Amino acid sequence: MPRREPRSTRRAAADPGPRTPDPGPLGGRHERPDARAKVAGSTRYVGDLALPGMLHAAAAVAPVASARVAALDTAAARAVDGVEAVLTAAEIPGANLVGVIFPDQPLLVTDRVRMVGDRLALVAARTQEAAWQAARLVKATLEPIPAVHDPVVALAPGGPLVHDGGNLVRTFQVVRGAAGRRRADVVVEALYHVGGQEHAYLEPQGCLAIPEGRSRITIIASCQCPFYVQQAVARVLGLPLAAVRVEQAPTGGGFGGKEDYPSEPAACAAVLAFATGRPVHFVLPREMDMQGSTKRHAMVIRHRWGADRDGRLRFAEVDAVLDAGAYAGISTVVAERANVSAIGPYDVPSVRVTTRIAYTNNLFGGAFRGFGAPQVTWAAEATVDRLARAAGLDPLEFRRRNLLDDRRRRICTGQLLRRPVLTRECLDRAAALAGWDEFHARPRAADAPTREGMGIALALYGCNLHHGGQRLDRSSAVVILQADGSVVVRVGLTEIGQGNLAACQTIAAQALGVDPAAVQVWQPDTTTVADSGPTVASRGAHASGMAILDAVRRLRTRLDPVAAELLGCRREQVELAAGRARVAGAPDRSVAVAEVAVTMSARRIEAIATGWYRSKPRRFDPATGAGEPYEFYAVACHVARVAVDRELGVVRVEEVSAAHDVGRVIHRDALEGQIQGGVVQGAGWATTERLALDHGRLVNPSFTDYLIPTSADAPKINIAIVESDGAGGPFGAKGVGEPALIPAAAAVRNAVVEALGVEIDTLPLTPPAIVAALGDAHPFAWVAMEEEHEHASPETVARGR
Amino acid sequence: MPERITVTLTLNGARRSFEVAPGRRLLDLVREDAGLIGAKEGCGAGECGACMVLLDGAPVTSCLVLAASADGHEVVTVEGLARGGALHPFQEAMVTHGGVQCGFCTPGIAVTGAAVLARGGDAADRTRLLAGNLCRCTGYAKVMEALDDAAAKETADAPA
Numbered sequence: 012m013p014r015r016e017p018r019s020t021r022r023a024a025a026d027p028g029p030r031t032p033d034p035g036p037l038g039g040r041h042e043r044p045d046a047r048a049k050v051a052g053s054t055r056y057v058g059d060l061a062l063p064g065m066l067h068a069a070a071a072v073a074p075v076a077s078a079r080v081a082a083l084d085t086a087a088a089r090a091v092d093g094v095e096a097v098l099t100a101a102e103i104p105g106a107n108l109v110g111v112i113f114p115d116q117p118l119l120v121t122d123r124v125r126m127v128g129d130r131l132a133l134v135a136a137r138t139q140e141a142a143w144q145a146a147r148l149v150k151a152t153l154e155p156i157p158a159v160h161d162p163v164v165a166l167a168p169g170g171p172l173v174h175d176g177g178n179l180v181r182t183f184q185v186v187r188g189a190a191g192r193r194r195a196d197v198v199v200e201a202l203y204h205v206g207g208q209e210h211a212y213l214e215p216q217g218c219l220a221i222p223e224g225r226s227r228i229t230i231i232a233s234c235q236c237p238f239y240v241q242q243a244v245a246r247v248l249g250l251p252l253a254a255v256r257v258e259q260a261p262t263g264g265g266f267g268g269k270e271d272y273p274s275e276p277a278a279c280a281a282v283l284a285f286a287t288g289r290p291v292h293f294v295l296p297r298e299m300d301m302q303g304s305t306k307r308h309a310m311v312i313r314h315r316w317g318a319d320r321d322g323r324l325r326f327a328e329v330d331a332v333l334d335a336g337a338y339a340g341i342s343t344v345v346a347e348r349a350n351v352s353a354i355g356p357y358d359v360p361s362v363r364v365t366t367r368i369a370y371t372n373n374l375f376g377g378a379f380r381g382f383g384a385p386q387v388t389w390a391a392e393a394t395v396d397r398l399a400r401a402a403g404l405d406p407l408e409f410r411r412r413n414l415l416d417d418r419r420r421r422i423c424t425g426q427l428l429r430r431p432v433l434t435r436e437c438l439d440r441a442a443a444l445a446g447w448d449e450f451h452a453r454p455r456a457a458d459a460p461t462r463e464g465m466g467i468a469l470a471l472y473g474c475n476l477h478h479g480g481q482r483l484d485r486s487s488a489v490v491i492l493q494a495d496g497s498v499v500v501r502v503g504l505t506e507i508g509q510g511n512l513a514a515c516q517t518i519a520a521q522a523l524g525v526d527p528a529a530v531q532v533w534q535p536d537t538t539t540v541a542d543s544g545p546t547v548a549s550r551g552a553h554a555s556g557m558a559i560l561d562a563v564r565r566l567r568t569r570l571d572p573v574a575a576e577l578l579g580c581r582r583e584q585v586e587l588a589a590g591r592a593r594v595a596g597a598p599d600r601s602v603a604v605a606e607v608a609v610t611m612s613a614r615r616i617e618a619i620a621t622g623w624y625r626s627k628p629r630r631f632d633p634a635t636g637a638g639e640p641y642e643f644y645a646v647a648c649h650v651a652r653v654a655v656d657r658e659l660g661v662v663r664v665e666e667v668s669a670a671h672d673v674g675r676v677i678h679r680d681a682l683e684g685q686i687q688g689g690v691v692q693g694a695g696w697a698t699t700e701r702l703a704l705d706h707g708r709l710v711n712p713s714f715t716d717y718l719i720p721t722s723a724d725a726p727k728i729n730i731a732i733v734e735s736d737g738a739g740g741p742f743g744a745k746g747v748g749e750p751a752l753i754p755a756a757a758a759v760r761n762a763v764v765e766a767l768g769v770e771i772d773t774l775p776l777t778p779p780a781i782v783a784a785l786g787d788a789h790p791f792a793w794v795a796m797e798e799e800h801e802h803a804s805p806e807t808v809a810r811g812r
Numbered sequence: 813m814p815e816r817i818t819v820t821l822t823l824n825g826a827r828r829s830f831e832v833a834p835g836r837r838l839l840d841l842v843r844e845d846a847g848l849i850g851a852k853e854g855c856g857a858g859e860c861g862a863c864m865v866l867l868d869g870a871p872v873t874s875c876l877v878l879a880a881s882a883d884g885h886e887v888v889t890v891e892g893l894a895r896g897g898a899l900h901p902f903q904e905a906m907v908t909h910g911g912v913q914c915g916f917c918t919p920g921i922a923v924t925g926a927a928v929l930a931r932g933g934d935a936a937d938r939t940r941l942l943a944g945n946l947c948r949c950t951g952y953a954k955v956m957e958a959l960d961d962a963a964a965k966e967t968a969d970a971p972a
Contacts, residue, residue, distance in 0.1 A: 042907055042908070043912060045912070046906070046910075046912040046915075047899070047907055048915075049912050049915030050899065050903045050906045050907055050915070050918050050922055051850070051890065051894070051903065052848075052849070052850020052851070052889070052890035052919035052922070053849075053891075054915055059849040210948075211948050212914070212916075213862055213946060213947065214854065214914065214916040215854070262914065263914045263916025264914040264916060264948050264949055265914075266948070296856060297854065297856060297857070297860075507914060508914025508915070509949075510913070684950055684954060687950060687952075687953040687954065688913065688948070688950050689951075690951055691952065692948065692951070714859035715857070721946060722939050722940075722942040722943050722952040723939055723940055724943075725951055
């Protein structure tokens with residue numbers, strides 16, 4: 012366990028980037044490079060692509076969650092007019108495997124169905140209608156096997172096994188300080204059931220596979236991680252990686268849902284394309300997308316936390332179970348983040364966290380913005396509020412007494428946070444924006460049918476990939492100076508709506524001292540940049556930006572001497588700003604960067620440079636959870652104000668005030684857009700987004716039944732940006748995509764609890780959950796009791812039953 | 813029922829005829845027959861609004877409209893919102909206010925927003941009228957800012 016952070020780590024925290032003599036575009040609001048084409052409707056997503064001879068794919072899927080496959084009859088499917096191929100597992104040229112980390116998930120099941128939506132056969136047909144009609148006609152004889160849908164039950168001995176090796180996928184732990192409840196005067200115990208979430212990106216999953224005989228293939232995919240898709244396709248086709256080219260299409264939202272899952276439709280399309288020799292389009296209808304794709308993991312979290320009578324946390328025990336669903340997918344990585352995030356940004360002398368991952372026959376969990384942290388944050392912030400109440404302290408005051416800060420900056424894994432630790436700043440700024448003191452000083456009618464409440468929550472977010480994923484934490488960039496002075500940038504991380512193109516453009520323009528409009532960033536293609544890992548963990552701007560800065564540095568070893576010659580100065584004196592190369596200290600001696608580019612071109616000087624980034628090695632012990640799980644951390648604090656209709660149980664999130672420690676702003680509109688979108692997505696998860704599973708089947712796979720927030724539901728959002736020089740990535744920036752969501756639902760929960768005066772330990776806070784929590788206090792308690800017999804209780808729903 | 817029927821409509825200001833199957837959706841006519849890919853299919857069930865087009869000036873989810881029912885009517889897609897080669901003021905405001913993220917819902921929002929502006933009303937009306945267009949990226953804040961800004965400019969530019 013690192014006892015002392017070496018000075019060098021702290022200093023080199025952020026590569027400050029090249030010296031910038033004028034402000035440049037950094038932190039500004041210049042037009043996003045992708046906005047104009049998108050708003051005009053001229054951006055071509057994968058569903059907008061078509062090629063001559065192109066076929067359409069469909070998949071025959073299992074309608075039940077657990078069964079043995081006794082027989083599979085494809086004759087009727089083959090007979091459908093327009094069908095060109097119906098494939099079963101035997102016809103996969105390479106490995107029948109799509110598991111990302113564990114080899115537990117086949118592309119097509121052969122003997123055993125483990126979840127609703129398991130693929131049995133693939134169809135390619137001349138029309139989409141024919142393909143899905145044929146898929147429905149694939150006749151599977153399925154013999155039921157007992158299923159398990161509760162992750163806690165799944166871990167108890169003697170129950171049905173999802174996989175032969177047992178239902179416990181893995182256990183993670185954090186152990187810190189002496190065990191026990193010494194000096195705790197107040198102890199709180201609670202059991203939280205935190206439900207999953209559907210990503211609900213507006214563009215469904217989709218890809219286009221274009222074969223070149225059986226020797227190589229191009230995949231154009233809506234995805235976050237082209238290199239994951241490349242690996243998955245190479246594996247099912249039995250091809251070397253170099254024979255699989257994956258180009259990221261403009262991608263209509265991801266939120267984690269296009270991290271791991273797109274490998275599956277891509278593998279399907281690739282297998283069909285090789286079998287037919289024709290391009291194959293696979294765009295999932297919304298219902299199939301929602302039924303078959305990964306979800307945010309449901310979790311069951313048991314807490315026992317204690318504080319002394321001065322309101323100082325003494326110990327925290329967390330026993331969390333993560334419902335992986337039928338396949339492990341990336342659940343271990345999600346659990347790693349959940350495990351070290353379970354205590355929040357608090358200084359606790361004694362910590363015991365256990366996070367277990369359970370296989371069940373539910374839809375499988377995957378990446379989703381926050382990656383396990385939102386669930387444990389929801390629980391931690393609920394418990395902190397309980398302890399504050401028990402200690403008779405205001406929730407802000409209780410948090411102030413326990414927050415990590417510049418003096419107490421050792422997190423539960425023993426890692427020392429880099430200074431400055433901006434927890435108090437974020438708390439104070441969010442509380443001020445929300446008018447916390449004024450709100451609580453105002454009298455509120457105790458008998459009003461609609462009750463108001465205000466709640467607060469914080470998150471400490473480990474930026475970039477966890478220690479366990481460090482082998483993936485590298486990134487590649489290419490910068491090409493064109494003969495006219497414009498600049499091409501290629502990176503390995505994707506634009507999925509979050510603004511990575513704008514961020515990369517800003518970073519390159521800042522580093523080269525040119526106008527952002529002179530820089531064109533093109534979406535990733537696995538043949539133009541090296542494997543840059545996934546676009547996840549709020550690492551997009553960081554990983555691609557660091558690689559761009561490295562590429563610019565290398566380009567300048569060739570550019571600066573040419574500029575120096577044109578300017579008649581030494582190369583060390585060259586600085587780039589405002590589109591010109593100029594002599595440091597004598598800005599009137601300058602030449603346009605475009606003119607330098609023309610000269611470089613005329614002299615045939617190499618005008619392309621590559622850049623590389625890899626995170627620094629860290630120490631971490633997975634057995635004890637001790638060490639440095641993440642490179643650096645960001646703080647977020649949200650304050651929510653809600654109005655709750657006690658009779659109907661409807662929660663309205665009126666206003667959210669969000670304070671974020673972001674290091675440095677790269678592009679202000681993109682940053683604010685991330686925060687606003689994250690808050691609303693978190694508020695939706697908190698209140699209306701219920702994954703209703705019945706024996707493992709999603710019974711609400713539509714936007715009519717699965718309710719994401721509309722413009723009429725979105726709260727007013729106030730934003731405070733806290734900048735600092737302490738740590739981070741390019742120019743000192745930290746990731747924000749996930750911190751934007753993580754505390755939102757917890758703040759909403761705490762606000763609702765304040766409004767109603769009863770604890771609520773299930774998410775989401777749907778009307779039935781509110782009514783159930785009110786119990787006898789509900790104005791029509793007897794109605795709720797009668798309905799209990801007809802509907803699943805919120806607890807059951809949250810557990811995914 | 814005939815194999816194909818003729819649908820004649822005004823599409824983005826031009827009179828056009830298409831031979832379509834009776835069950836063809838207006839969305840497919842626009843995207844596949846006319847090649848206007850701006851309208852998107854997000855759900856195919858009239859829930860998300862990504863396929864919005866204007867039918868005689870009113871926003872409709874074109875995935876739920878039969879192409880045949882547009883016969884003799886006027887259809888405007890996102891491609892037809894531009895005025896004199898420039899983006900519609902709401903589209904321009906979406907760009908300047910940062911209201912565009914992944915962009916998949918954006919054409920539908922542009923179409924609905926244009927109709928909302930034409931209709932008039934206050935900020936609360938606009939928020940309510942845009943509720944048929946789902947967006948998962950922006951949290952709507954910058955979209956509504958753009959719409960409010962475009963509405964304010966429209967009012968300012970209106971002849972007294």
